[in-house]
Amino acid sequence: MPQEKVIVSGLFKIFGPNPDRAFKLIDAGKEKDAIFKETGLTVGVQDAEFSINAGEIFVVMGLSGSGKSTLVRMLNRLIEPTAGTVLIDGEDVTAMAPNHLRELRRHSMSMVFQSFALMPHLTVVQNAAFGLEISGINKAERQKRALDALDQVGLKDWARSYPRELSGGMQQRVGLARALAQDPSIMLMDEAFSALDPLIRSEMQDELLKLQDQHERTVVFISHDLHEAMRIGDRIAIMEGGRIVQVGTPDDILNNPADRYVSSFFRGVDPTTVFSVGDVARKSQLTLRWHKGEGFPTAALEQMRQEDRDYAYVLNRHQKFLGVVSSDTLDEAIERNERNLDGALLDNIEPVSAETPLQEILSEVRKYECPVPVINDEGQYMGVISKRTFLRTLEHGAQ
Amino acid sequence: MLSSKAFDDYIIPLEQWIEGGVSWLVENFRPQFQAIKWPVEVTLNGIDSLLQMIPPILFLIVLGIIAWRAAGWKVALFGILTLTLVGFLGLWEDTMTTLAMVICAVVFCVIVGIPLGIYASRSNRFESMLRPVLDAMQTTPAFVYLVPVVMLFSIGTVAGVIATIIFAMPPIIRLTNLGIRQVQADVVEASEAFGATKSQILWKVQFPLALPTIMAGLNQTMMLSLSMVVIAALIGAGGLGVPVFEGLNSLRVGLAGIGGISIVLLAMVLDRITQALGTSKHLERNESS
Numbered sequence A: 001m002p003q004e005k006v007i008v009s010g011l012f013k014i015f016g017p018n019p020d021r022a023f024k025l026i027d028a029g030k031e032k033d034a035i036f037k038e039t040g041l042t043v044g045v046q047d048a049e050f051s052i053n054a055g056e057i058f059v060v061m062g063l064s065g066s067g068k069s070t071l072v073r074m075l076n077r078l079i080e081p082t083a084g085t086v087l088i089d090g091e092d093v094t095a096m097a098p099n100h101l102r103e104l105r106r107h108s109m110s111m112v113f114q115s116f117a118l119m120p121h122l123t124v125v126q127n128a129a130f131g132l133e134i135s136g137i138n139k140a141e142r143q144k145r146a147l148d149a150l151d152q153v154g155l156k157d158w159a160r161s162y163p164r165e166l167s168g169g170m171q172q173r174v175g176l177a178r179a180l181a182q183d184p185s186i187m188l189m190d191e192a193f194s195a196l197d198p199l200i201r202s203e204m205q206d207e208l209l210k211l212q213d214q215h216e217r218t219v220v221f222i223s224h225d226l227h228e229a230m231r232i233g234d235r236i237a238i239m240e241g242g243r244i245v246q247v248g249t250p251d252d253i254l255n256n257p258a259d260r261y262v263s264s265f266f267r268g269v270d271p272t273t274v275f276s277v278g279d280v281a282r283k284s285q286l287t288l289r290w291h292k293g294e295g296f297p298t299a300a301l302e303q304m305r306q307e308d309r310d311y312a313y314v315l316n317r318h319q320k321f322l323g324v325v326s327s328d329t330l331d332e333a334i335e336r337n338e339r340n341l342d343g344a345l346l347d348n349i350e351p352v353s354a355e356t357p358l359q360e361i362l363s364e365v366r367k368y369e370c371p372v373p374v375i376n377d378e379g380q381y382m383g384v385i386s387k388r389t390f391l392r393t394l395e396h397g398a399q
Numbered sequence B: 001m002l003s004s005k006a007f008d009d010y011i012i013p014l015e016q017w018i019e020g021g022v023s024w025l026v027e028n029f030r031p032q033f034q035a036i037k038w039p040v041e042v043t044l045n046g047i048d049s050l051l052q053m054i055p056p057i058l059f060l061i062v063l064g065i066i067a068w069r070a071a072g073w074k075v076a077l078f079g080i081l082t083l084t085l086v087g088f089l090g091l092w093e094d095t096m097t098t099l100a101m102v103i104c105a106v107v108f109c110v111i112v113g114i115p116l117g118i119y120a121s122r123s124n125r126f127e128s129m130l131r132p133v134l135d136a137m138q139t140t141p142a143f144v145y146l147v148p149v150v151m152l153f154s155i156g157t158v159a160g161v162i163a164t165i166i167f168a169m170p171p172i173i174r175l176t177n178l179g180i181r182q183v184q185a186d187v188v189e190a191s192e193a194f195g196a197t198k199s200q201i202l203w204k205v206q207f208p209l210a211l212p213t214i215m216a217g218l219n220q221t222m223m224l225s226l227s228m229v230v231i232a233a234l235i236g237a238g239g240l241g242v243p244v245f246e247g248l249n250s251l252r253v254g255l256a257g258i259g260g261i262s263i264v265l266l267a268m269v270l271d272r273i274t275q276a277l278g279t280s281k282h283l284e285r286n287e288s289s
């Protein structure tokens, strides 16, 4: 049983004076738009009920205006909840006295913003040390911890620059370092990567996953991007009009969307039910022919280097799929002086049949480090499905 | 004919009311007003005697260094040459008195105006109450201040400085308020998210980021004080207003002329220096350090 770090129950935010008027209408089953028309009150978040496990990346997804930012800001009370409770490590945040709440913000939760929100008048290292300065830590120590945090995001050399001299991606790394320097157990990230262009964005996602490997934190990550949610989320909550309509693992949400709104994130029709694996498999990977020839691992490695590949798919004379090798396993095989590829094959890679519906291979796509190999009835290699192909198909259908 | 008589039946006795009000203040609160005078007097005398005491050469060197640090060598050279010229016009002492009055007025404008501006930036109610007052202060002709000031503080240089303080205060209040309100909401939110208290947010984030705007306010306040300090000669204040005023009274156009020229030159030097403090230079220096 995973430990529950954050427990949210009955959480509401109504914007505007006399929110009681809205509660009556909510009880009467009225929707956000109707309530706004009648009373001028905006329902930001309506009756949120969920918990977040320690160490997981919890993604909140939803369209613009669905209440994601409001929800996450109620966790550290940047926005004051209208009703409900937020328990963090068993303590009710909504009932905390102001100084207690500040301590929580200083030591346990830090936040990363879509707009970066760096201080333009401070250097990179001063920015990274900002939270530490606020909590009254002495200069020597905060300098050390800030440089440490900058090192973690690869920006140590830029410590003395000013934010405006950095690219967007680098600025957000500073934002990340500022949050990490606090060594928080919870990180709140409000569309932290949305302002970055796609390449930098996936780089930052990898960075986050890497940081998560080194030190498991509880991350609440807001996103409106399916790719991002699938890539980094352990669990995903989907919001619509202030309500949380579904919480689940990526597999759950993909396979059993709670309603049409949820499935509309996959552009209306769910292509995974329409396409089979064989429809989208591509022969984009390097293949090697298995034989007993001497020095074969060395030759294989050389070929992979030349084509700049990390993986190669090993087939026999009849195109039958035998396994996958990586440059790392080949290196090891060479060290062990092996003469064929048997010892270099990756464990746990099972090919999937071309007839399998696409939706059923999500767990393989997520789990395998390399693209998933696809075979036909005779066991012959048909190509692969990479994470990228898989997600693109979800969004756009097969080309 | 008929129309000019139309108002004869009834005239609102506002004139009497104001008279009564100010007299009442004078009768009942004279000690309090004298008490307000005291810190201004002490500060003014201190600055004035310092400026009168130091040799002009030393003053020019110090001025040059300040101008150079704040605004670069061109402004420094300009300042030194200009004030040397003023010295050779025979108005050095008057210029120093005027400068002392301006510095004193600006010091009090800063001490009173910046806290008011900060408070206005945090309270919409206070801001909306303050706004008409500042509007009135800025549009009231400078001369109108002089009468109540004379009644409450009598005549002389100190009274002149007090009139100047009131007259020159609005820009620094306005621009402090504006500067703080213009600080990006997201950096304020970020500070809050990292557990900053209100005063930490003010002094570590809002104030430093508002500083260029506040400096622009300081510049305007300084220019307004310079213009008022001259007018204050009408109520017996010393300084560069005196030759202008005397020249006007006795129709000595040359005397008024050199007084006027000195005021303009002093204004230009002060303007260049304080403007440079407010704009990019300040930030650039921050950056390269």
Ligand SMILES: Nc1ncnc2c1ncn2[C@@H]1O[C@H](COP(=O)(O)OP(=O)(O)OP(=O)(O)O)[C@@H](O)[C@H]1O
Binding pocket: A015, A016, A042, A043, A044, A062, A063, A064, A065, A066, A067, A068, A069, A070, A071, A224
């Ligand atoms: N301070 C406020 N006053 C009034 N209404 C607000 C306020 N802040 C947010 N809202 C409203 O609450 C709802 C939820 O807003 P929120 O910012 O949480 O949405 P979001 O899901 O983060 O959207 P986005 O993707 O655009 O950031 C919206 O209808 C918004 O207009």
Ligand SMILES: [Mg+2]
Binding pocket: A068, A069, A070, A190
């Ligand atoms: Mg948002």
